[in-house]
Amino acid sequence: MSRTYLGEFEELVLLTVAILNSTAYGLAIAEELKQRTDRSINLSGVHVALYRLEEKGFVKSELGGATTARGGRRKRLFAITAYGKRTLDELRQVRNDLWQSIPNLSFS
Amino acid sequence: MAQPPHTPLPPAWADRLLRVVCPPVLQEELLGDLHEQFDQQVAQVGESTARRLYVWEVIRFCRPYLISRQVQAQMAEVNTDLSFSFLHPNMLRNYLQIAWRNLLQDRLFALLNLIGLSMGLGCIILIYLWVTNELSIDKFHANDPRLYQIMRNVTEGPNEINTYGNNSDLLTPALKAEMPEIDHIVATSDEVWDGIASVGAKHVKAVGKSASTDFFNVFSYKLLQGAADQVLRSIDGVVISDELAVNLFGTTTQAINQIIHWEEKPYSGNYRVTGVFKKPQPNSSETFDLLLTDQLYLARNTMDQSWDSNRILVYVTLKEEVDVAKVNAKIKEFVRDKFKAAYGPKNLPWIGTLFLQRYSDKYLHNVYINGVPTGGRIEYVQLFSVIAVFILVIACINFMNLSTAKAEKRMKEVGIKKVMGATRLTLIGQYLGESTLMSFLALIISLIGVAVALPVFNTIIGKQLTLQLDGRLITALLVITLVTGILAGSYPAFYLSGFKPVAVLKGKLQTSFSQLWIRKGLVVFQFALSVLFIVVVLVIYKQMAFIQTKNLGYTKDNLIRFTNEGRLQDHQQAFLAEVKTIPGVLKASSMSGNLIGSHSGGGGIDWEGKTERVEFSGLYVDYDFIEALNLKIAKGRPFSKQFGSDSSNVIFNEAAIAAMGLKNPLGKTVTMWGKKKQIVGIVKDFHFESLYNRVGPFFLSYEPYTDNILVKIKAGKEPEVLSRVEQLYKRYNLDLPFNYQFLDQDYQVLYASEHRVAVLSRYFAGLAILISCLGLFGLTAFTAQRRQREIGIRKVVGATTDTIVVMLSADFLKLILVALLLALPMAGWLTNKWLDHFAYRIHVDAAVYLITVVLVITIAWLIVGYQAIKAALANPVKSLRSE
Numbered sequence: 007m008s009r010t011y012l013g014e015f016e017e018l019v020l021l022t023v024a025i026l027n028s029t030a031y032g033l034a035i036a037e038e039l040k041q042r043t044d045r046s047i048n049l050s051g052v053h054v055a056l057y058r059l060e061e062k063g064f065v066k067s068e069l070g071g072a073t074t075a076r077g078g079r080r081k082r083l084f085a086i087t088a089y090g091k092r093t094l095d096e097l098r099q100v101r102n103d104l105w106q107s108i109p110n111l112s113f114s
Numbered sequence: 115m116a117q118p119p120h121t122p123l124p125p126a127w128a129d130r131l132l133r134v135v136c137p138p139v140l141q142e143e144l145l146g147d148l149h150e151q152f153d154q155q156v157a158q159v160g161e162s163t164a165r166r167l168y169v170w171e172v173i174r175f176c177r178p179y180l181i182s183r184q185v186q187a188q189m190a191e192v193n194t195d196l197s198f199s200f201l202h203p204n205m206l207r208n209y210l211q212i213a214w215r216n217l218l219q220d221r222l223f224a225l226l227n228l229i230g231l232s233m234g235l236g237c238i239i240l241i242y243l244w245v246t247n248e249l250s251i252d253k254f255h256a257n258d259p260r261l262y263q264i265m266r267n268v269t270e271g272p273n274e275i276n277t278y279g280n281n282s283d284l285l286t287p288a289l290k291a292e293m294p295e296i297d298h299i300v301a302t303s304d305e306v307w308d309g310i311a312s313v314g315a316k317h318v319k320a321v322g323k324s325a326s327t328d329f330f331n332v333f334s335y336k337l338l339q340g341a342a343d344q345v346l347r348s349i350d351g352v353v354i355s356d357e358l359a360v361n362l363f364g365t366t367t368q369a370i371n372q373i374i375h376w377e378e379k380p381y382s383g384n385y386r387v388t389g390v391f392k393k394p395q396p397n398s399s400e401t402f403d404l405l406l407t408d409q410l411y412l413a414r415n416t417m418d419q420s421w422d423s424n425r426i427l428v429y430v431t432l433k434e435e436v437d438v439a440k441v442n443a444k445i446k447e448f449v450r451d452k453f454k455a456a457y458g459p460k461n462l463p464w465i466g467t468l469f470l471q472r473y474s475d476k477y478l479h480n481v482y483i484n485g486v487p488t489g490g491r492i493e494y495v496q497l498f499s500v501i502a503v504f505i506l507v508i509a510c511i512n513f514m515n516l517s518t519a520k521a522e523k524r525m526k527e528v529g530i531k532k533v534m535g536a537t538r539l540t541l542i543g544q545y546l547g548e549s550t551l552m553s554f555l556a557l558i559i560s561l562i563g564v565a566v567a568l569p570v571f572n573t574i575i576g577k578q579l580t581l582q583l584d585g586r587l588i589t590a591l592l593v594i595t596l597v598t599g600i601l602a603g604s605y606p607a608f609y610l611s612g613f614k615p616v617a618v619l620k621g622k623l624q625t626s627f628s629q630l631w632i633r634k635g636l637v638v639f640q641f642a643l644s645v646l647f648i649v650v651v652l653v654i655y656k657q658m659a660f661i662q663t664k665n666l667g668y669t670k671d672n673l674i675r676f677t678n679e680g681r682l683q684d685h686q687q688a689f690l691a692e693v694k695t696i697p698g699v700l701k702a703s704s705m706s707g708n709l710i711g712s713h714s715g716g717g718g719i720d721w722e723g724k725t726e727r728v729e730f731s732g733l734y735v736d737y738d739f740i741e742a743l744n745l746k747i748a749k750g751r752p753f754s755k756q757f758g759s760d761s762s763n764v765i766f767n768e769a770a771i772a773a774m775g776l777k778n779p780l781g782k783t784v785t786m787w788g789k790k791k792q793i794v795g796i797v798k799d800f801h802f803e804s805l806y807n808r809v810g811p812f813f814l815s816y817e818p819y820t821d822n823i824l825v826k827i828k829a830g831k832e833p834e835v836l837s838r839v840e841q842l843y844k845r846y847n848l849d850l851p852f853n854y855q856f857l858d859q860d861y862q863v864l865y866a867s868e869h870r871v872a873v874l875s876r877y878f879a880g881l882a883i884l885i886s887c888l889g890l891f892g893l894t895a896f897t898a899q900r901r902q903r904e905i906g907i908r909k910v911v912g913a914t915t916d917t918i919v920v921m922l923s924a925d926f927l928k929l930i931l932v933a934l935l936l937a938l939p940m941a942g943w944l945t946n947k948w949l950d951h952f953a954y955r956i957h958v959d960a961a962v963y964l965i966t967v968v969l970v971i972t973i974a975w976l977i978v979g980y981q982a983i984k985a986a987l988a989n990p991v992k993s994l995r996s997e
Contacts, residue, residue, distance in 0.1 A: 032147040049147055050174040053140075057179070069143070075153060079146030 012064075012093065018043065019055040020094060023065055024086045031081040032056065056084055064090030122161045124152045128172040135176045137187040148172065205540075212527070213548040220523075223516050224552075226892040230885045231556035231598065234509030236563045237881060238594055240571050241502035243564075243579045246586075248495050252399050252474040255334040257431045260297070261473040262438070264289075264428040264445070266466035267485035270729060277482035278466065280304040280424040282449060283412055286326060289428070293444065295436045298328040301426040303411050306402055309378025310679065310850060311354070313362045317849050320358055320403035322378065324411035330391070332429050335398075339370050340389025346407050352376065352385035353405040355393040366390050377680060379821070380414045381406060396578055399477045421453040422465065429473060442470055464727060494871060501878050504643050508882055510602040511636045512889035513549060517606035518633055519896045524610065525618035532615035541611035549603025550596060557595045574873050576866070605632070634929055637893065640886045641933035641970065642940075647879035648966045649941035650948075653958055654872045657949060660956045661865055667800025667809075669744040670710070672827045673857040674836070678704065678820070680847035686819055689846060690736070693823075696838045698831030701742035706734040706820040709743065709802060710860040719813070720785040721774050728773045731802060731810060734817035740765070740797065742826040750780050750795030753816050757794075760816040764791040768799050770811035791815065804864040805954040824857075887977055894926060894978045898985035906990035915986045922982035923975065930974045938963055 012020070022038050023030045036052045039045070059065045066087050069080045086094075132148070133141055148171060155164035189203065217224040255261055264285070266278045286301040303324040311320045330342035337345065338356055345353045352374060354362075359369040369387045376385055385406065394401045408426075415425060432441060445468045453465045471479075471487060480490035528541060565581055572579055581587075682689055686704065693702040707713055713731040733739075737760075740752040748768055753760040764786065771779050779793050799809040827835045840852045862869070898905075905918055942958060949955040 032143065033150050036151075048174050049144075049151060049171055050177060050180075053144060053147075053175075054177065054179050057140075076146035076150045079142050079149070081146060082143040 012062075012097070013055075015051070016055050016059055017094075017097065019052060020059055020064055020086065020090055023056075023059075023084050024091070024094065028083060028085055030084045035084075056082075059090070060084075063087060064093060122152075122156045122164070124149065124168040125165055128169050132172050132175055135184055136180050137183045139187070140180075140183075144175070209544045209547050210551070212544075213551050216524075216548070217552075220520065222895065223520060223892055226888045227513050227516060227552060228556055228559065230509040230512040230888050231553055231602065232559040232563060233881050233885055234506035234560075235553070235556050235595065235598060236560035236567070237502045237505045237878065239560060239564045239591065240567065241498050242590060242594070243568075243581070243587075244571075244575060244577070245495050245499055247397070247577060247579055248478065248491065250397050251477045252397070254395070254397055255473070257297075257332065257334070258474050260431045260434070260436075261332065262430050262432065262470040263473050263476060264430065265469050265471050265482075266424070266449075267469065267482075268464065268466035270464075270727075273484075275482075275485040277485050278424065279427050281426055281428045281468075282421045282424055283419055283426045284421055284452070285428055285449060286408075286426065288452065289430070289445070289448070293441070295432055295441050295444075297431045297433045298331040299326075299428065299430045300328045300332045301326045301408050301428050302329070303408075304425050304427050307378045307381065308677065309376055309381075311358060311362060311404060312375040312377065313372065315849060316362055317851075318358060318361045319851065319853070320354075321401065322376065322381075322404040322406060323402050324381075324406045324408050326408035329405065330389075332431050335394060336392040338366055338390045338392055345389030346405065348386075348388065349407055349409045349413070350384075350386055351388035351407060353389040353391055354387055355403045356390055357393045358403040359387075359390050376404070376406070379683060381410060421449055421456055422461070430470075438470060445470070491867075494867065497871075498874065498878075501647075501875070505878060505882050505885065506598060507601075508640050508643060508885045508889070510598060511640050512885060512892065513552065513602035514605045515633055515636055515889055516892045516896070517545075517549075517603075518609050519893060521606070521610050521613075525613055528610055528613045529615045529618040532613070533619070538611045542607040545607035545610055546600055546603040549606070550599030553595045553599035553602060556598075557591065561591075574877075575870055637890070637926075637929045638933045638936065640889060641930055641974070642937035644879075644883045644886045645934055645937035645966060645970055646941045646944070647875070647882045648969060649938070649962060650945055651872075651875050651879045652962045652965060653945040653949070653956075654868070654875060656956050656958075656962065657952065658865070658868060658872050660954075661805055661868075664801070664805065664954065667745065667798060668709070670857045670861050672829050672832065673742065674825050674827065674839075674854045675708065675822050675857055675860070676843075676852065676854040678823050680850050682823075682843070682846045683819075685846060686823075689842065690823070692842055693825060693839060696835060696842070698828045698835040699825055699839075700828055701738045701824075701826040703738040703742050703824045704736040704818075704820045705739060705822050705824055706817065708822060708860060709733060710857060710864060713802065713812075716787075718787040721776065722782060722784075723775065725775075728770075728811055730770060730813055732813035732815060734815050734820050736816070736818050736820065739814065739824070742824055743800075745800055746798040748796045748798045750793070752795055753814075760794070762789070762791055763794040763816055765795040765797055765814040766793060767797050767809070767812040769809050770813060771796055773811045786813070786815070801954075805952050808953040883973065887973060890926065890974060891977045891981070894922070894981040897925075898922060898981045902985065902988070902993040905985055905988070906993035909986075909990040910994070915983070918986035919979065919982040922985060923978040926978045927971070927974060930971060934967055934970060938966070941966075 018039060019035060022035045022042075026034055026038060032049060032053050035056070036047045036049050039052070040047045056065065056067075060067055064087060065084045067082050067084045070083055129145060132144065136144055148168065151171070152164055152168050155167055158164075159167075252258075263279060264281055266281055267275050268278065269275050281301075283301065286299055289296060290299050306321050306323045309320060309322055311318050311322075325346055327343065327346045329346055330337055337353075340353065345351065354369065354374070356366045359366045362374060363369045363372060369390050372387050373384050374387060376382060391405075393403065411426075412419065432438065448468055450462060450465050450467065454462055467485075469485075475487070478490060478492040478495065479487040481488055531541060561581070568579060568581060678686060690702050690704065693699055713733055716730065719728070719730055735753070737753050737755060740747065745752075750765070751757070752765070753763065764784065766774075766779070774784075776782060776793075779796065781792065781794075783790050783792050785791075797814070799812075801809060802812055803810070825835075825839060836854070839854075843850075843852045901922070905922075908918060942963075945958055949958070
């Protein structure tokens with residue numbers, strides 16, 4: 007498999023970046039994930055996942071959007087790249103194929 | 115004044131922590147997110163919980179991913195600061211890489227260097243261990259800086275001042291009373307006694323001496339039981355070592371107040387244990403198992419107490435802040451003043467002056483010339499330190515020579531580096547780094563070597579050294595290794611870094627005359643040292659052989675000696691008579707002290723027409739002594755039963771008769787310590803001392819009861835006779851071990867340190883030569899390799915193998931000849947100086963030099979010739995076809 011490996015948590019973060027699109031930054035992603043997955047999410051994990059994703063080329067980032075709420079500090083805003091989008095598509099395709107291959111077994 | 119609205123803030127230290135662990139580029143956004151989250155949480159769960167959650171969140175940021183990026187960022191920052199420095203991390207890595215590649219590329223040279231340096235370092239480490247041990251001897255006493263022995267200088271002839279350690283037993287109380295500068299003073303017996311300590315049927319051989327009450331205040335031998343001030347107070351008391359206590363009682367704690375019996379005349383008797391001390395450690399120059407009191411010693415010793423009876427050793431500790439020079443001045447005439455006041459000015463010239471010598475200095479500085487400590491063991495310490503340094507230098511020279519010879523191969527590297535902007539300093543740093551790397555590799559190998567060689571080294575030097583890597587040793591090792599690396603790398607570093615980049619990149623290496631000269635000079639120096647070592651070893655060997663085979667004037671072979679102890683002392687004559695009946699026993703006799711080692715003596719002999727005092731040595735002996743030792747009678751007769759009692763007769767040696775200036779000495783009467791004795795015989799001179807000393811005046815006096823039995827055994831019969839003598843001995847002393855000594859063993863002891871030097875110098879000389887040869891091997895191999903093409907062309911145009919071999923070897927052999935020329939006179943001078951210590955010595959003849967020359971040239975030629983022949987025999991096609 008030529009594609010870079012994508013961990014489960016990384017995949018979740020990448021999906022969230024795609025959802026939030028241009029307003030995605032560390033805290034926002036963490037909140038979104040907390041709401042949607044009901045898991046305990048910590049900020050450092052999200053950040054590290056984001057940096058990894060960026061190193062692998064799935065997301066790109068820029069600094070921007072300073073607000074007084076953060077003591078005047080800027081946010082790093084993340085956006086999914088075309089390569090990231092394609093990778094998500096491929097992953098989904100693989101999953102769909104796999105789902106469809108499951109025979110109709112009855113467990114009850 | 116209105117309060118400003120309270121804005122809750124997260125803990126500042128958590129923010130600082132985050133700044134430490136996270137790379138700077140990420141800090142802004144991370145802190146921003148964290149603070150935003152904090153504000154939300156303050157609103158949701160309150161400030162204190164939010165603060166706790168905040169800290170927890172920050173701690174979670176301390177993860178390897180972020181920290182490793184932070185380290186990289188820091189490194190990058192350092193890099194930009196040092197971008198032009200030769201200490202730039204990338205450059206350092208480059209140096210190591212190139213050094214490593216160089217090692218691998220020239221495995222042979224690397225190996226030669228490594229072996230040479232390891233051997234050099236190994237020598238240094240061994241010698242370092244030995245020297246630090248020697249220097250530490252007797253330094254453990256707590257009062258060491260203030261601890262002195264009182265020594266005595268006596269003028270015994272024109273320009274002859276002799277130094278003694280023993281002093282009058284009246285000295286101790288007098289000094290204590292009159293010298294406020296003295297803190298504690300102690301007197302000990304001037305010899306140690308080999309006796310037997312017993313409890314019930316348990317007998318243990320032990321070494322004893324006497325000491326006055328302050329012994330444990332002056333010396334820091336540890337008292338395990340008893341108080342320092344009390345243990346040597348009562349005349350029936352004895353202080354024993356923990357070892358002896360365990361041997362006798364099986365315990366050190368229950369020994370107090372037990373009674374032990376001590377057997378050694380005239381101090382035999384029952385004594386009560388008053389204390390137990392820890393037996394002196396190997397770093398003490400003295401060892402003893404038992405201490406009797408000074409009172410007992412003086413009471414039992416038959417000598418009169420006077421200012422002229424020297425039988426104690428006196429040690430003092432001075433008070434703090436006391437000027438030693440002043441004390442020295444005060445005590446100088448102390449005994450002479452007392453003597454004059456007590457007995458008048460007669461004999462005053464024979465009374466010595468006193469001086470103080472640091473107790474811990476005595477071990478290494480124990481030889482006195484004209485009353486001043488001038489040397490002793492320290493000379494050997496210095497000698498071997500110098501030898502070790504020389505060996506290391508030889509190894510370093512190998513490194514220098516091989517690296518500079520190899521420089522041609524590296525000139526392009528140097529050229530490129532210089533073009534790329536390397537400064538000379540950079541290159542020097544690099545090459546020094548390479549040599550240091552090499553010396554550290556060598557250190558590891560040499561440590562393994564030292565660990566392996568240490569037991570052998572210990573048996574040679576007679577010590578128990580261990581390789582314990584404590585802080586001091588590690589520091590010393592690091593310093594030695596660094597210095598070695600820098601020394602070995604210094605010349606190549608300056609040489610290589612001096613290349614002109616344009617010239618070397620064009621492919622021209624200007625080997626100037628001076629550079630060649632240095633390389634040749636180093637080879638000469640190396641071999642000159644090796645030659646020096648060889649001559650020294652040969653001379654020492656010959657002198658030792660001379661000592662072994664010299665006609666001593668007596669026969670020391672097949673003679674055993676054992677102490678007359680226990681019940682034997684009361685039945686000596688009966689025992690001797692029985693010994694004589696054993697088949698295989700040729701003679702049996704007895705003597706006081708030992709012919710080799712300890713004699714009686716002194717100046718108390720008066721004769722007719724005496725003009726000046728003569729110091730005599732002598733022995734009190736039984737009948738058959740002269741026959742047992744095969745001493746030659748020059749005139750008169752030996753002691754013999756045929757002439758009735760010989761107890762008022764004396765025999766002198768020729769030196770004594772000459773010193774007394776007696777004409778027709780036979781039948782004349784002399785007065786020995788107040789007793790009239792008639793001269794009945796004269797023996798030819800024999801060497802009763804080591805060959806360091808001339809044969810002096812000697813007397814033999816008849817005395818049937820003395821402390822050493824002497825038995826001459828027929829050659830080849832030793833085992834039978836020894837077992838019969840032992841049986842006989844056991845009849846008298848059932849429970850004492852029968853310990854005998856061959857007289858030639860005693861003789862070897864006289865030369866123990868020479869023997870050590872002989873063996874050690876042989877090893878070191880071997881190493882020096884080996885390392886030099888490694889260097890020569892490398893250098894010739896390199897030259898042959900470099901001139902491969904030249905040799906090929908020469909052969910093609912008709913040169914014979916012979917001419918090529920001669921051409922290749924002549925250069926090096928010339929160097930060896932120069933080394934020989936330089937070293938031989940030097941070696942001659944040095945060995946003569948050493949031999950001058952001996953009164954009886956060999957004269958270094960041409961043979962020694964001839965052997966050295968032949969040996970060195972043969973070795974050198976074998977090495978050079980091997981390479982030369984190999985190069986000359988090579989097929990020229992191989993070396994020429996590649997171009």
